[in-house]
Amino acid sequence: MPGMHRDRVKPSEKERRHSRFSWIFRIAAAALFNGYVAGFVKGRIFTGKSKMVCVPVLNCYSCPGALGSCPIGALQAVIGGGTHKFSFYVLGTIMLFGTVLGRLVCGFLCPFGLVQDLLHKIPLKKIKVPKKIDKPLRYLKYAILIIFVLILPAFATNAYGMGDPYFCKYICPAGTLEGGVLLMILDKNLRALAGALFNWKAAILVFFLAGSVFINRFFCRYFCPLGALYALFSKFALYRFEIDHSTCIGCKKCEHVCPMAVKVVETPNSAECIRCGKCKAACPTDSIKGKFLG
Ligand code: SF4
Numbered sequence: 001m002p003g004m005h006r007d008r009v010k011p012s013e014k015e016r017r018h019s020r021f022s023w024i025f026r027i028a029a030a031a032l033f034n035g036y037v038a039g040f041v042k043g044r045i046f047t048g049k050s051k052m053v054c055v056p057v058l059n060c061y062s063c064p065g066a067l068g069s070c071p072i073g074a075l076q077a078v079i080g081g082g083t084h085k086f087s088f089y090v091l092g093t094i095m096l097f098g099t100v101l102g103r104l105v106c107g108f109l110c111p112f113g114l115v116q117d118l119l120h121k122i123p124l125k126k127i128k129v130p131k132k133i134d135k136p137l138r139y140l141k142y143a144i145l146i147i148f149v150l151i152l153p154a155f156a157t158n159a160y161g162m163g164d165p166y167f168c169k170y171i172c173p174a175g176t177l178e179g180g181v182l183l184m185i186l187d188k189n190l191r192a193l194a195g196a197l198f199n200w201k202a203a204i205l206v207f208f209l210a211g212s213v214f215i216n217r218f219f220c221r222y223f224c225p226l227g228a229l230y231a232l233f234s235k236f237a238l239y240r241f242e243i244d245h246s247t248c249i250g251c252k253k254c255e256h257v258c259p260m261a262v263k264v265v266e267t268p269n270s271a272e273c274i275r276c277g278k279c280k281a282a283c284p285t286d287s288i289k290g291k292f293l294g
């Protein structure tokens with residue numbers, strides 16, 4: 001069927017080792033960011049001092065287990081807060097992780113990336129988005145960043161000069177999954193309060209989750225404003241890829257396994273690369289090198 005394809009089925013031993021490491025590491029990272037186990041038991045949000053600290057990933061402040069704050073939520077809270085309008089701390093955190101790791105954060109640390117990868121494991125036919133649709137859609141995440149995270153909270157304000165966190169309120173699927181749905185399951189009083197806004201957010205969540213079953217990293221590719229911010233650092237991040245053209249045999253195995261459809265040999269430091277490392281593991285000649293540049 002046009003536009004559909006099956007993922008490759010015979011990974012090498014090197015790929016299996018990489019895959020095992022990646023799953024274990026990412027599950028551990030998600031557990032670390034959401035380590036307040038009592039929150040899941042009591043259905044209450046953690047409010048300790050570590051909530052002042054921004055984590056580098058899209059992990060909702062309202063997740064019952066969250067030990068830190070989401071940088072996108074914090075950014076909107078400050079911009080829409082009516083007093084400071086700008087947070088050197090939040091932007092500094094994003095810049096620090098962006099400069100050192102770039103989108104390695106998306107590939108190895110983000111819990112919502114992990115959720116999407118788990119869903120993509122469901123053995124249904126996958127969709128390969130045609131280039132003429134895929135390419136313009138990739139810019140959507142930058143538009144979401146500019147409109148919903150920066151402009152609306154700053155300018156669509158109430159009588160006190162305060163703006164809503166528009167991305168969190170109307171779009172963020174990580175927030176709905178970790179904060180909304182989980183808290184609703186755990187707290188019957190909240191369930192009674194669910195209205196039109198929650199129904200909208202639930203529909204958006206289903207859209208993103210269903211999309212992830214068929215399209216690799218559906219939300220990361222087209223919609224994530226934090227991924228868009230980190231993408232700005234891809235060309236300058238200390239962690240980067242280099243291709244050894246003297247050993248590359250042009251087999252394109254790297255391209256075939258890439259969840260973000262990056263042409264790795266041509267653009268090893270593409271803004272779309274989430275540094276998942278699948279291409280490195282698949283390369284039969286070890287021609288893709290990941291290194292920190294000083
Ligand atoms: S280029 Fe390699 S590291 Fe980047 S997303 Fe694709 S497979 Fe992952």
Ligand code: SF4
Nearest residue numbers: 248249251252254283
């Ligand atoms: S998998 Fe390795 S050898 Fe094959 S095209 Fe990619 S970089 Fe070159």
